[in-house]
Amino acid sequence: MIQEQREQAEQAAVQAAAPAAVQAAAPGTGVPESEPEATRRDSGETESSRANRGWWDRNADDYQVEHGSFLGDDRFVWCPEGLDEVEAELLGPAEELRGKDVLEIGAGAAQCSRWLAAQGAHPVALDLSHRQLQHALRIAEGRSLTFPLVQADAGTLPFRDGSFDLACSAYGAIPFVADPVKVFQEVRRVLRPGGRWVFSVTHPVRWAFPDEPGPEGLTATASYFDRTPYVEQDEAGHAVYVEHHRTLGDRVRDVVSGGFRLVDVVEPEWPVWNTQEWGGWSPLRGALIPGTAIFVCERD
Numbered sequence: 001m002i003q004e005q006r007e008q009a010e011q012a013a014v015q016a017a018a019p020a021a022v023q024a025a026a027p028g029t030g031v032p033e034s035e036p037e038a039t040r041r042d043s044g045e046t047e048s049s050r051a052n053r054g055w056w057d058r059n060a061d062d063y064q065v066e067h068g069s070f071l072g073d074d075r076f077v078w079c080p081e082g083l084d085e086v087e088a089e090l091l092g093p094a095e096e097l098r099g100k101d102v103l104e105i106g107a108g109a110a111q112c113s114r115w116l117a118a119q120g121a122h123p124v125a126l127d128l129s130h131r132q133l134q135h136a137l138r139i140a141e142g143r144s145l146t147f148p149l150v151q152a153d154a155g156t157l158p159f160r161d162g163s164f165d166l167a168c169s170a171y172g173a174i175p176f177v178a179d180p181v182k183v184f185q186e187v188r189r190v191l192r193p194g195g196r197w198v199f200s201v202t203h204p205v206r207w208a209f210p211d212e213p214g215p216e217g218l219t220a221t222a223s224y225f226d227r228t229p230y231v232e233q234d235e236a237g238h239a240v241y242v243e244h245h246r247t248l249g250d251r252v253r254d255v256v257s258g259g260f261r262l263v264d265v266v267e268p269e270w271p272v273w274n275t276q277e278w279g280g281w282s283p284l285r286g287a288l289i290p291g292t293a294i295f296v297c298e299r300d
Contacts, residue, residue, distance in 0.1 A: 036232035036240050043229045043242045045178045049128070049153055051231075051239035052176045056129035064109055064135050070276065073139050074114040078170050078200045079292035080281035081268040085115065090198045090266065090296055091166055097121040100165040103190060105154050105183075105199075106172015110136035110147075117145045124164075126150045126157070127172070154183045159190045167191055169199040175243050178229070180251075184258020188299050197260060197297045203267065203290040206280070207245045213282030218289070251295060260297035268292050 043051070056063075071077055076085035085091060091102075098120030104113045107125035109132060116123040124147060127133050133149045140146065152158050154173035167187050177183055187197050208224040210217050225247065232241040246254065248265075255262050270286025277283075281291050 034235060036234055038230070038232050040226070040228040041231050043178060043231050043239055043244075045155065045182075047239050048176060048178045048229070048242040048244070049155075051242045053128045053130075055232075055241040056127075057131040060108075060129055060131035060135060067278065068109075070278070071109075071111045073111060074118060076112040076115040076170070078294055079268055080276075080278040081270055081286060081292055082274045083266075083268040083292075083294075085112070088266070090264075090294065091168060091196060094119050097166075101163065103157075103159070103164045103167040103187075104172070105167060105169040105187070106174070106176075107136065107149075108132045108172065109139055110149065111139075112168065112170055113147055114139070114143075114145065117147050121166075122147070124148045124150060124159075126152055126154070128153055155179065155186060157186045157190050161189050162192045163190045165192055165195055167195065167197045171200055171202075174199050175201050178242075178244055180244075180246065180254045181257045184254060184260060188259040191299045193299060195299045196263075197299065198294065199297075200292055200294040201251070203293045204246060204248045204251065205289060206291060209280075209285075209289070211280035213277045213280055213285060215284070217280055217282075217285050248293065251293070255295060255297050259299065261300055262295065263298055264296040266294040266296065268294070 070082075077083070078085065078088065078090070086094065091097065097116060100121045102113070102116050102121045102123045104110065104116070104123055104125045107113055107127045110125035113123035113125040125136060128151070130151055133151055136149050150158065154177060167190070173183065174180055184197075191197065205224060208220040208222050210219070210221055227245050227247070227250070229245065230243045231239050233239050252262060267290040270283055270291070275283060285291065
């Protein structure tokens with residue numbers, strides 16, 4: 001059954017492939033003619049999905065240029081702090097990954113899936129963005145290790161029930177969806193009994209602070225309890241980027257509502273070796289407040 005799905009997924013990867021010269025903006029998404037306006041307002045599933053697909057298609061090139069060297073081509077990095085799965089083993093010991101079917105959600109250029117494949121696992125890398133998957137194909141060119149790439153929405157996973165042993169997401173999908181419980185229920189559906197689901201997101205406490213790496217990012221200016229989505233919109237009021245906030249308690253309740261048992265919540269400390277700034281993440285802020293929360297869950 002899984003082999004048939006992999007063949008179908010390989011076909012999806014071929015469909016996702018296009019000449020590198022193709023425009024970064026996917027058909028129908030449009031490219032904002034001016035700087036978007038940042039605001040806080042409601043944004044539902046359809047608008048959030050459409051906006052974020054367009055944003056990542058437009059910005060995938062810049063993202064890979066700016067962060068590609070940090071992420072590597074075949075590393076599994078959970079967060080801007082630099083926590084590596086080699087040391088963290090949140091999916092389990094590396095030697096136990098061999099032969100496991102693993103779904104990576106919000107895979108981007110599939111760096112994590114490439115590392116999983118090198119451990120002998122059978123990953124499938126899924127992302128909403130066509131352009132991000134093109135970068136996955138670019139990196140894969142000339143390499144012997146191959147695996148399926150699938151373009152799909154995390155809320156509607158195109159796989160049969162019980163197709164995977166593990167699922168993971170390093171800052172992929174979850175911060176950008178209006179209904180995380182729907183995604184969790186889908187992940188549970190495609191996991192086998194006892195399957196592990198691990199995902200990382202911006203630490204909820206960060207929403208009370210400005211997204212700045214310097215001293216200005218250390219003073220709370222908003223309510224931690226305000227769940228109103230952060231939206232960037234064009235002159236016509238159409239969202240071009242959406243991010244959704246959930247409190248730490250919300251995340252725990254969402255995990256349980258999605259049918260999972262919460263095993264651990266990991267809050268990586270900023271390591272001494274990491275001197276880079278990544279958006280609002282920085283050594284200054286990382287020494288004082290958490291930047292990432294990683295939820296380790298299991299399907300009962």
